[in-house]
Amino acid sequence: MTMFPLSVHNSTQSLYVPLDCEIVAVSDLTPNEKLFRLRLPEGGALGHSPGQFVQVSLLGWGEAPISVSSSPTRDGYFELGVRRAGSVTSAMHQLVVGDTIGIRGPYGRPFALDKLRGRDLLLISGGCGLAPMRSLIQYCEDRTEEFGRLTILYGAKSVEDTLFKDDLTAWEASSRFACSRTVDRITGGGSCYSGNVGLITALIPPLEIDCTITVAVIVGPPVMYRFVIEELKKKGLTSAQIVVSLERHMRCGVGKCGHCTIEHLYCCQDGPVFWLNEVEHLRGAL
Amino acid sequence: MKVLYPEHIPAFFTALASRFELRLPVMLSDGTRTIGSLEDGPIALMGGAVPGKPTAAFFPQQGPVFTAVEGAVLPSSDQANRLFVAGFTGRDIDCLRFIDRFFADGWRDDIYFRQRAGAVIAGVSGYCGPGGALLPLIGGGCDLEFVCDGKCWLVLTYSQAGEGIAAELPDTDAEEVLHQIRIESLTAANEGDELIQRASQLLRANRVPDSFWSEIGDRCISCTGCNLACPTCTCFGVQDWRYANNIERSRMWDSCQLDGFMREASGHNPLGSEALRTRRRIHHKLAADPERWGEISCFLCGRCDVVCPTGIGILAVAMEMVDRFEQETIR
Numbered sequence: 001m002t003m004f005p006l007s008v009h010n011s012t013q014s015l016y017v018p019l020d021c022e023i024v025a026v027s028d029l030t031p032n033e034k035l036f037r038l039r040l041p042e043g044g045a046l047g048h049s050p051g052q053f054v055q056v057s058l059l060g061w062g063e064a065p066i067s068v069s070s071s072p073t074r075d076g077y078f079e080l081g082v083r084r085a086g087s088v089t090s091a092m093h094q095l096v097v098g099d100t101i102g103i104r105g106p107y108g109r110p111f112a113l114d115k116l117r118g119r120d121l122l123l124i125s126g127g128c129g130l131a132p133m134r135s136l137i138q139y140c141e142d143r144t145e146e147f148g149r150l151t152i153l154y155g156a157k158s159v160e161d162t163l164f165k166d167d168l169t170a171w172e173a174s175s176r177f178a179c180s181r182t183v184d185r186i187t188g189g190g191s192c193y194s195g196n197v198g199l200i201t202a203l204i205p206p207l208e209i210d211c212t213i214t215v216a217v218i219v220g221p222p223v224m225y226r227f228v229i230e231e232l233k234k235k236g237l238t239s240a241q242i243v244v245s246l247e248r249h250m251r252c253g254v255g256k257c258g259h260c261t262i263e264h265l266y267c268c269q270d271g272p273v274f275w276l277n278e279v280e281h282l283r284g285a286l
Numbered sequence: 287m288k289v290l291y292p293e294h295i296p297a298f299f300t301a302l303a304s305r306f307e308l309r310l311p312v313m314l315s316d317g318t319r320t321i322g323s324l325e326d327g328p329i330a331l332m333g334g335a336v337p338g339k340p341t342a343a344f345f346p347q348q349g350p351v352f353t354a355v356e357g358a359v360l361p362s363s364d365q366a367n368r369l370f371v372a373g374f375t376g377r378d379i380d381c382l383r384f385i386d387r388f389f390a391d392g393w394r395d396d397i398y399f400r401q402r403a404g405a406v407i408a409g410v411s412g413y414c415g416p417g418g419a420l421l422p423l424i425g426g427g428c429d430l431e432f433v434c435d436g437k438c439w440l441v442l443t444y445s446q447a448g449e450g451i452a453a454e455l456p457d458t459d460a461e462e463v464l465h466q467i468r469i470e471s472l473t474a475a476n477e478g479d480e481l482i483q484r485a486s487q488l489l490r491a492n493r494v495p496d497s498f499w500s501e502i503g504d505r506c507i508s509c510t511g512c513n514l515a516c517p518t519c520t521c522f523g524v525q526d527w528r529y530a531n532n533i534e535r536s537r538m539w540d541s542c543q544l545d546g547f548m549r550e551a552s553g554h555n556p557l558g559s560e561a562l563r564t565r566r567r568i569h570h571k572l573a574a575d576p577e578r579w580g581e582i583s584c585f586l587c588g589r590c591d592v593v594c595p596t597g598i599g600i601l602a603v604a605m606e607m608v609d610r611f612e613q614e615t616i617r
Contacts, residue, residue, distance in 0.1 A: 014361040014396050016351045016535075059354045060533045062526045064551070085551035102359075128552075222554045249550045251524055254393035258521030258540070259548055261570070262556075264577035269392060284556045 018057035018102025049110030050135035057102030064088040065250040071138035081131035107253040120148040126220030152179040155200030204231040211236040239277035288441040289458035306370035334415040339517040348538040372408035376424040380585040381517035422471035485604035486572040503560030510541035515589035
């Protein structure tokens with residue numbers, strides 16, 4: 001498997017020393033998730049590919065692995081969609097424009113763009129999975145001529161939990177994408193919602209898929225994979241045509257701390273993006 | 287060949303202390319043998335493998351990643367003096383070679399190599415095991431080797447650094463004794479080596495059922511002693527410590543036997559049961575590492591079997607696996 005040692009930390013004194021970057025914009029995605037737009041010193045490029053992550057560092061709090069939510073085709077900044085779920089992300093949610101955070105990375109194996117080019121792409125994400133998927137979607141949006149039919153499916157628990165609502169609205173309106181979304185259930189704040197209700201798996205059977213040229217990409221919570229994969233296989237896709245991005249708690253991001261192993265693989269180095277046929281036989285992968 | 291007489295040991299190492307930061311087998315006041323400095327207690331080369339992992343000299347239980355003062359980050363500094371670490375058995379040298387490879391692969395771990403680079407490694411062998419038992423000759427992989435012939439220490443060198451350290455020692459003509467130790471070392475092949483290979487094959491062939499790991503998991507009390515004693519266990523966690531004038535980010539050993547080891551912020555826990563965690567500990571060494579690194583990463587130092595209060599060190603588990611599942615297949 002390929003590693004991607006093109007990383008901003010090369011300019012620092014140690015693999016584990018983060019590089020400061022400035023928060024240039026913060027917006028609320030949901031009551032529990034925020035989008036941070038960040039700028040490296042001198043506006044330098046992060047050098048990432050869609051699917052990679054960075055280790056966010058807050059002095060006094062620690063580090064957390066966060067997927068990059070923006071495409072490298074958008075110059076001058078990068079974005080992180082951050083759910084408040086622990087001490088580092090809770091502290092990060094207190095930060096405002098002008099504050100700085102540390103980052104290390106980008107790390108991990110990204111989506112194999114060279115193998116996705118020319119294909120019809122079925123981009124399926126659930127919950128927070130839209131954060132890394134957004135990087136790929138934006139990439140496809142900016143290099144639209146490189147890809148075939150682009151279908152986006154997104155499922156959230158509720159309307160209030162739906163991430164990147166403005167992006168979803170734009171993708172739904174775009175002639176370049178076929179975009180469908182659903183919510184598991186309608187709760188108090190979703191009274192104006194008139195879209196699909198139910199699990200994301202219900203969005204797959206109606207699709208017309210040309211199995212000879214389609215690749216499906218899945219990013220979502222662990223519980224989602226098995227059921228989505230089952231539906232995709234019913235449509236005729238094989239494990240060699242399905243890409244998954246797996247969630248693990250990478251503490252170091254560089255294959256040393258041991259917290260993200262999946263049998264002999266290190267999710268932070270060999271993943272987080274895998275072809276399904278690389279991991280489906282491994283215990284605990286899905 | 288050089289020789290170090292027992293009565294010269296303190297002076298020899300004291301002289302080295304001016305050039306190196308010494309880590310040697312010493313006897314603490316409570317009777318524990320450990321790897322420490324000359325100030326920690328009298329030198330105790332005799333006694334076999336030290337109970338703690340000797341690789342801790344380069345990957346300590348807790349060590350700084352960096353210090354931040356008023357927001358400015360200062361990486362951990364280089365080792366002031368080169369380390370001289372003695373007390374490695376042949377099995378420990380294999381462990382060190384493995385973790386050197388691990389920390390160098392891909393992203394080179396600069397924190398580890400700040401300690402490791404330039405360090406002098408001294409092995410111990412000969413009749414210096416518990417009760418004078420034979421520790422097999424090492425024969426390389428270190429800078430120098432102290433071989434106990436029952437009375438004194440023959441000193442074999444394998445590098446320029448080792449030769450320099452031994453240069454001032456007197457010569458001896460002990461080829462015959464050394465030859466005898468070499469012969470005995472060859473015949474002292476550990477039957478554990480074959481056992482661990484067979485257990486590895488069972489795991490890799492997926493012939494160990496989940497019910498076995500449930501049984502072993504039930505015996506685990508999550509004391510983490512196995513991980514803390516294992517020279518090839520390299521998992522670590524990261525913690526920030528806040529002080530009045532600075533923040534220190536440090537890393538410390540972690541254990542895959544703890545429930546929180548892989549638990550994610552979302553609550554998802556790929557190692558959410560003792561059965562899965564116990565399987566992970568053994569599978570990692572005997573199946574995952576052979577797949578990734580081409581070799582089993584347990585070198586049978588025996589420490590986990592010694593420290594485990596419930597008898598599920600790796601050798602004990604391997605023995606049980608082989609007893610139960612090779613037989614089942616034969617039947």
